[in-house]
Structures are given as structure tokens and as C-alpha cells.
Amino acid sequence: MKRKTKILLCSVGISLLLGGCSDESENTKEIQAAPSEETKISVQDYTGEGYALPYGKVTDEIADKNLARIEKAAISFFNEKYKTDVTVHNVVGAKDGATVFVESKGEPHFYTYAVVPIDEISEKVDISNIQADEYQVQNAIQGGLYHMIFKEEFGQLDHYLHSLSEKGQIAGKTEEALQNVGGHGFMTPYYFISTASEDAAIKPVYDLYLQNPEESINNLKDAYDESLFDKENFQINIQLFMKDKQAEPSKEVFNQVTKDLEEMNNIPKGTYSFYLNDNLIHAETSEGAKDNSLKRAFPDYIIKE
Structure with missing residues (x-):
């Protein structure tokens, strides 16, 4: 299994740096070099190859020598803390550690990550202290649960976006890219889901899932509190690409998709x-x-009520 790559998180256009165990996240954001023109690749060809995190060269090499141990530790971590079986797709070096990208097996389906500390001097990989951003994992699971509960509605959205691709003008990300550098919860080639920490409607479903991952879909649906749903706490972030490798973003396509989504x-x-x-x-x-x-984004979102 090849595991050499990295992630796009939060909202479109913002890179979340999954950098190790340092508390220098704000400074690290400023250090990240602007991507060069030479590193641009067609979305149809992109699998995550070439992705890099700041200060990760040495830790990446150390992680590469310890892939089996890191993989085993990550699988155990998610199984024990979140009652979820995962597949490890990618391990990449970062400052003071390595980021481990995983995908859940079955439903709820989602992508997320953990971080394992690495000491560059001693080359020690501290698998006993593997950790994850607690809310990021909660967001990932909640997004997957939303997709399970509203399967029919998401099916309509998926069908529409897939039909756009079949018409030949737009493309989405590859499955390999989602696996290797996704990490942002429930994702498809065309969109990802974001939930807020104060999303009270889905929280009872999340709690029920952690109590019993084998809970029936009907019981999960019953736990959902629609009366507490707030549209501002639930976002669907659509990212489409032009299929033609030489094409600029089409205003005609953009306007049509926007109109369709509104209607x-x-x-x-x-x-x-x-x-x-x-x-x-x-x-x-x-x-x-x-x-x-x-x-079409902040502050002029498309709102569906």
C-alpha cells in the first residue's frame, strides 16, 4: 500500500496544516510556501502524490521506516476511542510527528486523520501517544451519520452532480485523492460535509452511535432531533472542476449549477x-x-430550508 501524500479542510481554499504535536499552528500557516506553477496537475490525474507539510521531510522518512507500527496503532486508536474500524491510506511527515489518513469501513462513511509524535533526534515514533483532533473526528462521524439519515435527499444531490460529470463539462476529485489527502469527514468527488460543534440536532445520533456502533438505522433516525436543526450548523461544500484541461471556469456552467441548486x-x-x-x-x-x-460562498451562501 502506498502511503506518501496529505489535506484540504475547513472551507474551500483554506489548507489546514496537519502538523504534528507543536503548538505553533499560527506561525506554521505563515511559513507554508505558496505553491509553484510547476506543481499544478490535472484533477483527473491527481491522487495526492506530491503533497507536503511544513518541516516534514525528516519525520516523513522516519515514518516510512515505521509504517507497520503506525498503521497498527492508528487502527487500534480509532477502534478503541471511536468504536470505528478504519483503513489507513497514507502516512506523511509533519513538524514533530506524522499525520495518518484513514477511511472508515462501512457506515457511517468518512475520512479523517490522527497524528503520531516523532522525535527527529532519537528517531523515536511514540505510538503510545497517537492522538486526533477530537472535534474533527466528531465532525467526520456526524457528517457520515447525516448522510445515512438523509440517504434519499443526498441521493438526489449525488445523482445531479454525477449527471453533470456525465455530460462532459465538469469533473470531481479522484477516489485516490480523497483517500490519500482527504481527511475532512464525509466526502465525495464533488463535495464534503461540515457540521458545527453546537449542532444539537445530530449530537444525540452521534452519542448513540458511540454507545453502540451496530445501532439500527431506524434508531439512529429516531435519535435525530429535527426541531433543533440550524442550517448554519450544517454545510455542504461543493467543489467542481472543468473537465477540459485547458478550460477556464465557465460562467455558463457556474450560473446553471447555481440556478439548479437554488431551485x-x-x-x-x-x-x-x-x-x-x-x-x-x-x-x-x-x-x-x-x-x-x-x-458562491460566504457571505452569500445558497440556503436550503
């Missing part, structure tokens, strides 16, 4: 952002949004 009444309720990018992704950051991207 569709059978897709999930919530807050939608929509980015239409050209065909290229920055391999180093996995970013698709650029200055030429067309967007």
Missing part, C-alpha cells in the same frame, strides 16, 4: 457553498480553488 427542493437542508475551478490542483496543497475560481 432544487429535494436535496438536503442546510447551507451550501459552491466553487467552480479550472482543471488544475496544486499537488503540494491539494487545493483546487484559485484566483480564477467562480464561487
